[in-house]
Amino acid sequence: MSPSSPSSPPTHRRIAAVVVLVPVLVALALWAFAWPAARTAPRDLPLGVAGPAAAAAPLEQRLERQQGAFELHRYADEAAAREAVEEREVYGAVVAAERGPKLLVATAASPVVAQLLQQAVTRQAEASGSRVTTVDVVPAAERDPRGAIMNASVLPLALAGIGAGTAVTMLGLLGVRAVVALTGSAALVGAVAAALTHSWLEAVPGNWWALAGTFALAALAVGAAVSGLAALLGQAGIALGGLVIMLLGNPFSGASSAPELLPEPTGAIGQWLPPGAGVSLLRSVSFFDGAAVTGPALTLAWWAALGLGAVLLADALKEHARKAEPAADRDPALAG
Structure with a gap:
């Protein structure tokens, strides 16, 4: 066995460094990748609400009950809300309509968010006895629908x-x-x-x-x-x-x-x-x-x-x- 050079640390110290360093790196990697994945939830997610004030107010109130989940943006009508989705100001928008709320989403921005919004708005609409119509304003690529x-x-x-x-x-x-x-x-x-x-x-x-x-x-x-x-x-x-x-x-x-x-x-x-x-x-x-x-x-x-x-x-x-x-x-x- 060749002796260590004078400037290099002893062999036992190098072994100890490897033994300690690898678990530390694994712990950091698990924290960095697993922790965010395990805590996924909407936090001030930009979402639009559109329509006449009288019809849109109940929608806003129901969405605001999920404290901290959505950052609501108010739009006068569906056209303005659709433009906001296309400009990436919001991930989607709920439009107050006579036959029930209409949900505008953009799966191209995030398929996960689009699915989350569908579930949240549909659940609220069913609780109030109405039905949701979903429109994908900016769809993902046909060859890669999930991004x-x-x-x-x-x-x-x-x-x-x-x-x-x-x-x-x-x-x-x-x-x-x-x-x-x-x-x-x-x-x-x-x-x-x-x-x-x-x-x-x-x-x-x-x-x-x-x-x-x-x-x-x-x-x-x-x-x-x-x-x-x-x-x-x-x-x-x-x-x-x-x-x-x-x-x-x-x-x-x-x-x-x-x-x-x-x-x-x-x-x-x-x-x-x-x-x-x-x-x-x-x-x-x-x-x-x-x-x-x-x-x-x-x-x-x-x-x-x-x-x-x-x-x-x-x-x-x-x-x-x-x-x-x-x-x-x-x-x-x-x-x-």
Whole structure:
């Protein structure tokens, strides 16, 4: 058995570190993924109520009895409520009608929320002796009615970004070269993702180039963040970036449900991280003609800009430090 190097910790300490670290990581992963899933419920879920005041008031009162479940928005008529759903202001709307309430939903925004609203409104309508008519204003893709393919795209994009950031760091690419590598990798990831989900599987509709750009921006945000942290912190930055994206970004993204269904404040945190912002932007670009894209697009852009900026800053600091070294230190032949 070869002896340990003087700078490395003793073998028993390394074994103990592995024995302790693995259960800790498992506990963190279970907390991050299982806890939000076990606490799924509507929390201030944006929902519209439309129709004449006299007819809509009873609907509002019944919905308000579910304290904290819905954030109600009032609209004058069905047309205004439908527009609000299409603009992603609300997930759905209950319209007061003579033959009973009409429910407007958008399965493209979240099949889980659409089903939840149907159950909640139908239950209330049956209790009052009326019948609900449901209209899907913005349906999901015919080839992917449950949104499974779009939800599944979150993890591969996160892995692609983490992989790109790690590769750039391990290959020793610095400064502009690192920026070019990260940008080029993200562009190719965007093209491949759009080709698979849009052209082949036909599960993500919309403009092909807009979709490719969305996928690329999401991958670049992750890759730049990981590479930027690594440039500032060393290889520890890769681990930190990977943990944040995988253990917080993915489970808190609300991709399989909605941010408003996750325990507070995980839904809000998820929308500030690349996976959550990426899936929100993808839904808007794919199904809602670009409605409500500003927030998630800016979030991804900031992650990308800060990460790439950190890469350039770290390289500039290293170059400055190198130039500041005395000539004798840089060239031993000049010493003495």
